[in-house]
Amino acid sequence: MNAILRMRRFGWNQLRWLLVSGWITCATTCAAAPIPDKLVVLTFDDSVASLHANVRPLLKQHGFSATFFITEGFTFTTNKVDYMTWEQIAELHRDGFEIGNHTRSHMGVSADTLGRLRGEVEFINQRCAEHGIPRPVSFGYPGNAIHPAALPLLRDLGFRYARRGAQPEYAYETGRGIPFEPGQDHLLLIPTTGDARPTWTLANLTNAVTQAREGRIAVLQFHGVPDREHPWVNTPLERFREYLAWMKSNGYRGIALRDLGPYVEHAPVPADPWAIIERRKTAAAAK
Ligand SMILES: [Zn+2]
Numbered sequence: 001m002n003a004i005l006r007m008r009r010f011g012w013n014q015l016r017w018l019l020v021s022g023w024i025t026c027a028t029t030c031a032a033a034p035i036p037d038k039l040v041v042l043t044f045d046d047s048v049a050s051l052h053a054n055v056r057p058l059l060k061q062h063g064f065s066a067t068f069f070i071t072e073g074f075t076f077t078t079n080k081v082d083y084m085t086w087e088q089i090a091e092l093h094r095d096g097f098e099i100g101n102h103t104r105s106h107m108g109v110s111a112d113t114l115g116r117l118r119g120e121v122e123f124i125n126q127r128c129a130e131h132g133i134p135r136p137v138s139f140g141y142p143g144n145a146i147h148p149a150a151l152p153l154l155r156d157l158g159f160r161y162a163r164r165g166a167q168p169e170y171a172y173e174t175g176r177g178i179p180f181e182p183g184q185d186h187l188l189l190i191p192t193t194g195d196a197r198p199t200w201t202l203a204n205l206t207n208a209v210t211q212a213r214e215g216r217i218a219v220l221q222f223h224g225v226p227d228r229e230h231p232w233v234n235t236p237l238e239r240f241r242e243y244l245a246w247m248k249s250n251g252y253r254g255i256a257l258r259d260l261g262p263y264v265e266h267a268p269v270p271a272d273p274w275a276i277i278e279r280r281k282t283a284a285a286a287k
Contacts, residue, residue, distance in 0.1 A: 048224030064254025073106025
C-alpha cells in the first residue's frame with residue numbers, strides 16, 4: 001500500500017515539474033490564449049449568391065476567414081439567381097471557410113417554434129453531410145430571435161457557438177451592437193457588435209471593430225454584398241471593399257466563429273447567461 005502511495009506521489013510531483021518547467025502543456029489546466037486586440041469575427045447570413053460571387057474572392061484576397069450561415073429559407077430552392085447552390089456552399093467549405101447552420105426555413109426561435117428547432121437544424125446538417133461539409137458547430141439565430149429554452153437544445157445539437165443580434169441591448173434599426181466579452185457572454189449567446197446596413201459608411205464599420213480591444217472581440221453580421229432580396233440589410237460592394245481594405249491596412253484580423261476556440265474554450269461559463277444582458281440594459285438606461 002505504501003509503495004502505491006509513494007508511486008502516486010512521485011507521479012504527481014513529476015507531472016508538476018514537467019508542467020512548471022514547460023516540458024508539457026495540459027489542456028485542462030492551462031489558461032486560454034490571450035485575446036489579441038483587433039480580432040474580428042466575420043459572419044454572413046442567408047445563403048445569398050453574392051456571398052460566393054463577391055465576398056469569397058475579397059476575403060481570400062485579404063487573407064480573412066469567416067462563417068457563412070446557411071438556410072434554405074426565402075426563395076433558396078427555386079431562385080438560383082439570388083441564392084447560392086449547395087455546390088457553391090461546398091466550395092466555400094473547401095476554401096477553408098466555416099459553414100454554420102441558420103435553420104431550414106429561416107425559423108425564428110421562440111416559445112412557439114422550439115419544438116421544430118431540432119428538425120430545422122438537422123435538415124441543414126443533413127444537406128451539409130450530403131455535400132461533404134462537416135456537421136456545423138456554429139448556429140446563427142434567424143432574425144436574431146432568441147429564447148432561453150433554446151440553449152440546452154442547441155448544446156444537445158452539438159453547437160459550440162451561437163451568434164445573436166444586438167437586441168435587446170440596442171434597437172435593431174441602428175445596426176449598432178455590443179462587443180463579445182468571453183467569460184461574460186455565454187458562447188451560445190454571442191452578441192453582434194455591428195450589423196451592416198445599406199446606410200452604413202466606413203465610420204459605422206470602424207465604430208464596431210475598434211471595440212475589439214482589452215479582451216473584447218468584435219462580431220460583424222453581414223448579409224448579401226449586394227443583397228437584392230433583403231434590401232434592408234444590403235451592403236454595396238464598393239462599401240464592403242472599403243471595409244476590408246481599412247481592416248487590413250489597420251492590422252485587424254478576420255476569423256470564423258469556430259476560430260474562437262483557443263481564446264474562449266477555457267473562459268468561465270456564466271452561471272446566468274442572461275445576467276450580462278440585463279446589466280448592459282440597466283447601464284444603458286442609467287446614461
Ligand atoms: Zn438570416
